[in-house]
Amino acid sequence: MALLESRIPPGALADKWRRHKADMRLVNPANKRKYEVVVVGAGLAGASAAASLSELGYAVSCFVFHDSPRRAHSIAAQGGINAAKNYPNDGDSVHRLFNDTVKGGDYRSREANVHRLAEVSGDIIDQCVAQGVPFAREYGGLLANRSFGGAQVSRTFYARGQTGQQLLLGAYSALSRAIGSGGVKLHTQSEMLDLVVVDGHAKGIVARNLLTGEVTRHSADAVVLATGGYGNVFNLSTYARGSNATAIWRAYKRGACFANPCFTQIHPTCIPVTGDYQSKLTLMSESLRNDGRIWVPLRKEDRLKPAASIPEADRDYYLERIYPSFGNLCPRDVASRAAKRVCDEGRGVGETGLGVYLDFSEAIGRLGEAGVRERYGNLFDIYHEITNEDAYRVPMRIFPAVHYTMGGLWVDYNLMSNVPGLFVLGEANFSDHGANRLGASALMQGLADGYFVLPYTISGYLASQKPGSRPPADGPEFMQAEAAVGAVTRRLLSVRGTRPVSYFHKRLGHILWQHCGMARNRAGLEKALQEIPALREEFWAGGLVPGTGDSLNQSLERAVRVADFLELGELMCRDALAREESCGCHFREEHQYPDGECKRDDVNFAHVAAWEYAGEGDVPVRNTEPLTYEAVKMSVRNYK
Amino acid sequence: MTTPKTFNVTVRVWRQVGPGREGRFVEYPARGVNPDMSFLEMLDVLNDELAARGEEPIAFSHDCREGICGTCSLVINGKPHGPNHGVASCQTYMRSFRDGDRIVVEPFRARAFPVIKDLVTDRSAFDTIQQAGGFITARTGSAPEANAAPVPKHVADLAMDAAQCIGCGACVAACKNSSAMLFVASKVSHLGLLPQGQPERDSRVLAMVSTMDGLGFGGCTNQYECSAACPKLISHDFIARLNRDYTKAVFRSAFKPEPAGGGET
Numbered sequence: 001m002a003l004l005e006s007r008i009p010p011g012a013l014a015d016k017w018r019r020h021k022a023d024m025r026l027v028n029p030a031n032k033r034k035y036e037v038v039v040v041g042a043g044l045a046g047a048s049a050a051a052s053l054s055e056l057g058y059a060v061s062c063f064v065f066h067d068s069p070r071r072a073h074s075i076a077a078q079g080g081i082n083a084a085k086n087y088p089n090d091g092d093s094v095h096r097l098f099n100d101t102v103k104g105g106d107y108r109s110r111e112a113n114v115h116r117l118a119e120v121s122g123d124i125i126d127q128c129v130a131q132g133v134p135f136a137r138e139y140g141g142l143l144a145n146r147s148f149g150g151a152q153v154s155r156t157f158y159a160r161g162q163t164g165q166q167l168l169l170g171a172y173s174a175l176s177r178a179i180g181s182g183g184v185k186l187h188t189q190s191e192m193l194d195l196v197v198v199d200g201h202a203k204g205i206v207a208r209n210l211l212t213g214e215v216t217r218h219s220a221d222a223v224v225l226a227t228g229g230y231g232n233v234f235n236l237s238t239y240a241r242g243s244n245a246t247a248i249w250r251a252y253k254r255g256a257c258f259a260n261p262c263f264t265q266i267h268p269t270c271i272p273v274t275g276d277y278q279s280k281l282t283l284m285s286e287s288l289r290n291d292g293r294i295w296v297p298l299r300k301e302d303r304l305k306p307a308a309s310i311p312e313a314d315r316d317y318y319l320e321r322i323y324p325s326f327g328n329l330c331p332r333d334v335a336s337r338a339a340k341r342v343c344d345e346g347r348g349v350g351e352t353g354l355g356v357y358l359d360f361s362e363a364i365g366r367l368g369e370a371g372v373r374e375r376y377g378n379l380f381d382i383y384h385e386i387t388n389e390d391a392y393r394v395p396m397r398i399f400p401a402v403h404y405t406m407g408g409l410w411v412d413y414n415l416m417s418n419v420p421g422l423f424v425l426g427e428a429n430f431s432d433h434g435a436n437r438l439g440a441s442a443l444m445q446g447l448a449d450g451y452f453v454l455p456y457t458i459s460g461y462l463a464s465q466k467p468g469s470r471p472p473a474d475g476p477e478f479m480q481a482e483a484a485v486g487a488v489t490r491r492l493l494s495v496r497g498t499r500p501v502s503y504f505h506k507r508l509g510h511i512l513w514q515h516c517g518m519a520r521n522r523a524g525l526e527k528a529l530q531e532i533p534a535l536r537e538e539f540w541a542g543g544l545v546p547g548t549g550d551s552l553n554q555s556l557e558r559a560v561r562v563a564d565f566l567e568l569g570e571l572m573c574r575d576a577l578a579r580e581e582s583c584g585c586h587f588r589e590e591h592q593y594p595d596g597e598c599k600r601d602d603v604n605f606a607h608v609a610a611w612e613y614a615g616e617g618d619v620p621v622r623n624t625e626p627l628t629y630e631a632v633k634m635s636v637r638n639y640k
Numbered sequence: 641m642t643t644p645k646t647f648n649v650t651v652r653v654w655r656q657v658g659p660g661r662e663g664r665f666v667e668y669p670a671r672g673v674n675p676d677m678s679f680l681e682m683l684d685v686l687n688d689e690l691a692a693r694g695e696e697p698i699a700f701s702h703d704c705r706e707g708i709c710g711t712c713s714l715v716i717n718g719k720p721h722g723p724n725h726g727v728a729s730c731q732t733y734m735r736s737f738r739d740g741d742r743i744v745v746e747p748f749r750a751r752a753f754p755v756i757k758d759l760v761t762d763r764s765a766f767d768t769i770q771q772a773g774g775f776i777t778a779r780t781g782s783a784p785e786a787n788a789a790p791v792p793k794h795v796a797d798l799a800m801d802a803a804q805c806i807g808c809g810a811c812v813a814a815c816k817n818s819s820a821m822l823f824v825a826s827k828v829s830h831l832g833l834l835p836q837g838q839p840e841r842d843s844r845v846l847a848m849v850s851t852m853d854g855l856g857f858g859g860c861t862n863q864y865e866c867s868a869a870c871p872k873l874i875s876h877d878f879i880a881r882l883n884r885d886y887t888k889a890v891f892r893s894a895f896k897p898e899p900a901g902g903g904e905t
C-alpha cells in the first residue's frame with residue numbers, strides 16, 4: 001500500500017498557508033544553483049513554475065513535446081480566470097471563492113488546498129498585469145469582470161475570448177526571459193517517456209526527441225510534471241490533438257498514485273459532432289451562458305422545425321425552469337446532464353438529435369448586435385467557420401463534450417506525489433477541483449501552482465537532499481528506463497498490422513463515452529472493462545504504425561500515446577465502478593434522487609481514491625485519502 | 641440543415657523526407673470529401689489511406705485545430721493558411737473547395753524556417769526573438785496591486801489587438817522578403833503600449849530587431865502581404881509603430897543613456 005500523507009499543515013484553515021510558508025525549510029541562496037530541477041511541460045503551470053524557479057536561482061531544464069512552449073494547450077482557454085479581488089464590490093471574498101469551489105466540486109476536494117488557491121488568486125492577477133497581460137478594462141481604466149458558472153458574483157477576469165492565450169503568453173514571456181538569460185535550458189519537441197526513480201525518489205526522466213528519435217537521460221534533484229490533462233483518452237474532446245497522458249501514466253507505472261481517474265468534466269457548451277471523420281470538438285466558452293439562453297422545444301415533434309418558428313410558449317428553457325436561482329449559469333456537470341436528459345427524451349435539436357439551442361436573441365434585443373459582438377465576437381466567428389451558421393440570426397446548437405480531467409496524479413499539500421521528489425502541477429494533478437471544476441478555475445489553479453505554491457514547497461524537499469547528490473544519468477535505473485522506452489517504440493513499429501492508430505483511438509473513445517461519460521452504471525462499466533483489454537490486445541496485434549523511429553514520425557507519436565490511453569481507459573472504468581455513489585461529474589445511475597440529481601454517499605465515499613500500479617496484468621490497488629471538512633458544511637448541492 | 645454532398649479533389653502535396661533533402665510534389669486523390677470537414681481532417685483521412693497502402697503519411701503540423709496555437713502552417717494554393725481571410729489553416733473547411741479542384745499544399749517557405757519534413761517547418765527563430773526581449777521583467781511575487789495603475793480602455797484594447805498574434809509565421813511566408821516585421825511589431829506594440837512596458841521599451845525593440853536581423857529574416861518594404869495573410873488580421877499599422885519605436889530607441893541610445901520612461905502611447 002502506498003503511503004498517502006496529505007501533509008496538511010496544522011492550525012486554522014485561513015492560517016495554514018501563511019504558517020506553512022513561514023515554517024518551510026529553505027535552501028541557502030548560494031546552493032540553489034546546485035540543484036537541477038526538470039520541469040516537464042510549459043503550459044500555464046509548467047511555464048510559470050520553470051520561470052519562477054529559475055528566478056529563485058535553481059538550475060532548471062524544461063521539456064515540451066511542442067515545437068515552442070507558447071503552443072501548450074493552455075493557449076486555447078477562452079473564457080477567463082477567477083480571482084477573489086472583489087473589484088465589483090458584489091460581496092466576493094477569499095472565503096466565498098473557496099466555498100464556491102469546494103461546493104462546485106461536490107465536496108470531493110481537499111479543503112486546505114482549495115483555501116490556499118483562493119488566497120493566492122489575487123496575486124495571480126497582480127502578477128499577470130505586471131507582465132503586460134491585456135485583460136479587459138472598464139472605461140475608467142480599471143480591470144473588468146464577468147460571471148461564470150457556479151458563482152453568484154462577478155470574479156472572472158478575461159482578455160476577450162482569448163484569456164488562456166494571453167495568460168500563457170505572459171508566462172511564456174517570463175520563461176523566454178529566463179531562457180534568454182541562461183536560467184532555463186529548454187528542450188522542445190522532447191517527449192518525456194519515463195520517470196526515473198532511484199532509491200524511491202524521482203531523480204530524472206528519459207525523453208525522446210521527436211525530430212531525431214534520439215532517446216536521452218536527464219538526471220535531476222527533483223522532477224516537476226505539468227503535462228496537462230488526459231481528456232483525449234475519449235478521442236473526441238475540446239483538447240488540442242497532442243494533449244496526452246503519457247508522462248503521468250509512465251509516472252504511475254513507476255509508483256505515483258493516480259487519483260480519481262474517472263473524474264472527467266463534460267462541458268455543456270460545445271459544437272455538436274457532425275461526422276465520423278471529425279478530429280476534435282470545439283468549445284463555445286461558458287461565458288456565453290451569461291447572455292445566451294439554453295432551450296429545446298417543449299414537444300418532440302418540433303425538434304426539427306426552424307427555431308424562429310417555435311413560439312415562446314412552446315420552448316423549454318429547462319435550466320431556468322429547473323434551477324431558477326442559477327439558471328443558465330449552473331455548474332457544468334449539472335448543465336451537461338440536463339442537456340443529456342432532454343436529448344434522451346427526444347427533444348434534442350439538429351439532425352442527430354444531440355444538440356440544444358443557445359439563443360442570443362434576447363441579448364441582442366437588450367445589448368444590440370454590436371454589444372453582443374463586442375463581448376463574444378470571436379466565438380460567434382468560430383461558430384460560423386465550423387458550422388456555416390450565423391448565430392446572430394439563428395441560435396447556436398450546442399452539446400456536451402469532454403473538456404477537462406479533475407483526476408490526475410495524487411499530490412500532497414506541497415504538490416508532491418507519493419514518490420518523493422516528484423511534483424505535479426496544473427491539470428496533471430488531482431488536487432483542487434474535486435468531482436467537478438468550476439469555470440475559470442483551471443487557469444487560476446495552473447498559475448497558482450506554478451507561480452505561488454511550488455516555488456515555496458519545492459524548497460522543503462530540496463533542503464532534505466544534499467546539493468550535488470543527484471545520481472549520475474548513466475546509473476542502472478536510468479539505463480533500464482532508457483531501454484524500456486526503446487523497447488516500446490520498437491514494439492510499436494514492429495507490429496505492422498492493418499489498422500491505423502486512429503481506428504483504435506476512436507473505438508476506445510466510443511467505449512468510454514458510452515460507459516464512462518455523462519452517465520455510468522455497473523453493467524456498462526463491467527462491459528467496458530471487458531472491451532478495453534480486448535481492444536488493447538487487438539491494437540498490439542493489428543495496429544499499423546508506418547515509418548521508422550529515427551526521424552519525425554507523427555504516427556508513432558500518436559501510437560505511443562494511444563497505447564497509454566488504452567491502459568488508462570481501463571483504470572478510469574475501474575475507478576468509476578468502485579465509486580458506488582454519484583458526485584459532481586460522476587453520475588452513477590444507481591445513485592440518484594428522484595429528481596435525477598446526484599446522490600452522494602459521504603459515509604462511504606468522502607475520500608480520494610488513489611490507484612497504485614501493481615504490475616503488468618495485475619489489478620491495481622485502490623488506496624484512499626479521507627476528506628474531512630472543517631470550514632464548510634457538506635450538504636446536498638442545490639442550485640435551484 | 642441538409643446532409644451535405646461529398647465530392648472529390650486532388651491534392652498536390654510537397655513531400656520531403658528530411659531537412660536539407662530534395663523535395664517534390666506528389667498528387668493524391670481525396671475522395672468522398674465532406675464539405676463540413678476541416679482541411680486538416682481531409683488530410684487525416686488521406687493519411688490513414690496512405691498508411692493502409694503502405695505509404696508514409698504526410699507530415700504536417702497541427703495541435704489545437706481551432707486557430708489559436710499557431711502550429712498549423714500550410715500554404716494552400718499559394719496562400720499561407722489558405723483561401724480565407726483571417727483564419728489559420730486548421731480553420732479552413734472543405735466547403736471552400738469544389739468537386740474536381742486540384743489543391744496545391746506546401747510548407748511555409750522562408751530561409752529562417754527550414755523544412756523538417758513534408759509540410760513541417762522549424763520556426764524556432766521566433767522563440768529566439770522572444771527570448772531576446774519579448775517580455776516585461778516582472779519577477780514572480782514582486783507585482784504591485786493590479787488596479788493600482790489604470791490603463792485607458794482604448795489603450796488596453798489596442799494592446800490586445802497586437803497581443804493576439806499566434807506566432808504562426810504566415811506573415812513571414814507571405815512576404816517576398818521573408819520579413820518577420822509583423823510578428824515583431826505585434827509583440828513590441830503590445831508591450832510598448834502598456835505602462836508596465838515602458839522601462840524596457842527601448843532595450844526591447846533594439847534587442848528584438850537585431851535578433852530578427854541576425855536570424856535570416858529579410859527587411860520590410862511595406863508590401864503588407866503579411867497583414868493580408870495573418871490569421872488574426874494584425875494590422876500593418878503596428879509595423880509603423882515599431883519603426884517609430886525603433887528610431888526613437890536608436891536615437892536615445894546614441895545620445896542619452898537613459899531609456900524611455902514616458903507613457904507615450
Ligand SMILES: Cc1cc2nc3c(=O)[nH]c(=O)nc-3n(C[C@H](O)[C@H](O)[C@H](O)COP(=O)(O)OP(=O)(O)OC[C@H]3O[C@@H](n4cnc5c(N)ncnc54)[C@H](O)[C@@H]3O)c2cc1C
Nearest residue numbers: 041042043044045074079080192228426427440441442443
Ligand atoms: C478549449 C478549452 C478552453 C478552456 N477554457 C478555460 C477557461 O476559460 N478558464 C479556465 O480556467 N480553464 C479553461 N480550460 C482549462 C485549462 O485551459 C487547462 O486546464 C489548463 O490550461 C491546463 O494547463 P496545464 O499547464 O496544466 O497544461 P497544458 O497547457 O496542457 O500544458 C501541457 C504541457 O506539457 C507538455 N507535455 C505534455 N506531455 C509531455 C511529455 N510527455 N513530454 C514533454 N512535454 C509534455 C506540453 O508540451 C505542454 O507544454 C479550457 C480548456 C479547453 C480545452
Ligand code: SF4
Nearest residue numbers: 805806808809811870
Ligand atoms: S503576426 Fe499574424 S501571421 Fe505573423 S506570426 Fe503573428 S499571427 Fe501569425
Ligand code: FES
Nearest residue numbers: 703705710712730
Ligand atoms: S492547429 Fe492551432 S492554430 Fe491551427
